[in-house]
């Protein structure tokens with residue numbers, strides 16, 4: 364397949380050419396070899412028991428049932444439920460780790476991290492109505508940790524952040540019985556009810572899907588974002604460089620790729636440790652260069668301006684530069700193919716997390732009580748590899764500067780000013796029509812479509828039509844590489860949005876951080892509802908969401924929590940359901956009739972934009988604006 368058909372990222376493309384010259388196979392090549400299974404792609408197969416596996420015919424979905432009698436709707440809904448359970452589990456497991464870290468910081472057993480944002484700690488305690496009067500910062504943190512632990516462990520009642528949900532949205536959830544109790548019970552509930560011979564009504568399964576998804580968005584992910592902010596700082600705009608050109612040939616290059624901020628925060632300390640820097644210099648390096656990839660990279664870029672080399676599909680190609688001395692990974696979206704690619708270019712690939720070992724990779728376990736033991740060792744390995752690289756180094760000299768780090772708190776401040784922080788200016792600009800609506804464009808890149816292209820074309824189309832775009836994850840990196848995360852990109856916006864961006868000095872595309880930081884979008888949407896003038900539930904807002912190049916189960920969980928929160932959410936690539944079935948129709952329309960949002964799907968970015976604009980216009984009309 365010609366390289367210009369698989370990626371829009373020039374640096375990645377150049378490294379794919381080099382990989383071909385070097386005889387190295389990466390995910391783009393494996394994707395060309397591996398045609399997707401047409402039955403699985405539409406979720407028309409079931410392997411929940413061993414009487415099968417059973418395959419139904421997506422062209423004639425009601426023509427056949429499984430051996431047990433399961434219909435296409437039961438099969439699809441059970442499959443999607445398990446995808447959401449896995450995605451929600453991934454985010455909640457991550458969120459629990461952040462909570463454990465936070466507890467350790469609060470009770471003094473973990474000393475390498477601190478409470479950096481005590482104001483946010485106070486604000487959260489107040490919002491959750493915790494009685495913390497007269498308490499020290501540490502005591503307040505422990506009280507907050509106790510409360511937020513319920514997010515995971517509670518088996519009855521409603522998760523703590525349900526209190527944040529706009530009243531009418533929450534009322535709808537209660538009526539439908541989809542308010543999550545706690546993440547563990549909701550994920551466990553899905554695994555149990557999707558067992559052979561249990562829940563066989565797609566409508567009831569869909570409720571469980573919504574609960575597990577909401578236990579992610581308003582649960583585990585939200586806790587991870589909020590506690591991350593308290594410990595590591597709430598993001599505010601920061602300039603950061605993105606693309607392969609952030610690697611430096613004359614420096615020791617260390618990449619951190621994954622999702623947990625603690626490994627990255629400690630690595631940041633290690634690379635500036637004077638004794639390690641001295642050793643690096645003695646070995647002939649000008650210094651140690653730390654670079655991020657994927658989500659923890661996006662998080663560190665948004666918080667501290669750490670450079671970012673690229674998104675998910677660039678993680679193998681970046682190794683082809685030969686310039687990466689060590690790549691440290693933690694959890695999620697770590698492709699097993701990295702092991703071979705790293706081997707080919709003599710890069711140290713190091714797993715660090717007990718939940719993610721990879722056969723063939725070196726494992727150096729990260730312990731947050733003594734985090735530097737792990738990160739110093741990785742830097743030491745990287746220095747040794749620099750001193751004896753033994754491979755050609757070829758770095759595409761492409762760097763894109765951008766502004767990142769637009770937390771919900773900063774959007775509040777940026778639009779309203781320090782004396783009257785509020786969403787009133789945003790709502791006013793939506794009501795007066797300068798801004799037509801707001802779109803969240805998020806999620807992965809996927810070798811089934813041209814890398815970055817769908818993201819970039821969609822976002823360009825949206826801003827041209829005066830839609831303000833907010834972003835996270837690999838999508839944010841795609842747009843940063845396309846040069847749209849700078850205030851000057853306002854020239855690409857429609858006249859209304861352009862005027863607002865120029866008045867405030869902000870880009871038309873606002874980067875919020877990692878995938879767990881999608882919860883910042885939920886909080887922003889809630890602030891828009893609470894501000895008034897745009898209806899009284901999230902479903903009333905002129906907003907839409909998209910994951911144009913999605914691939915992971917986490918993306919499905921995120922999509923479903925946006926849909927259940929009231930947002931029209933469009934997936935690119937494809938969607939694992941069979942059209943014209945009852946389950947598909949429920950997701951793509953029925954849920955909206957219940958007062959929630961709905962799904963959409965199309966591969967085409969222009970059609971995607973048109974669908975989102977039509978929805979935004981429909982909501983504007985209903986609001987009478």
Ligand code: BF8
Nearest residue numbers: 658696806807836837878
């Ligand atoms: O959580 S956007 S490819 S890196 S899943 Fe993975 Fe998708 Fe990237 Fe982060 Ni999110």
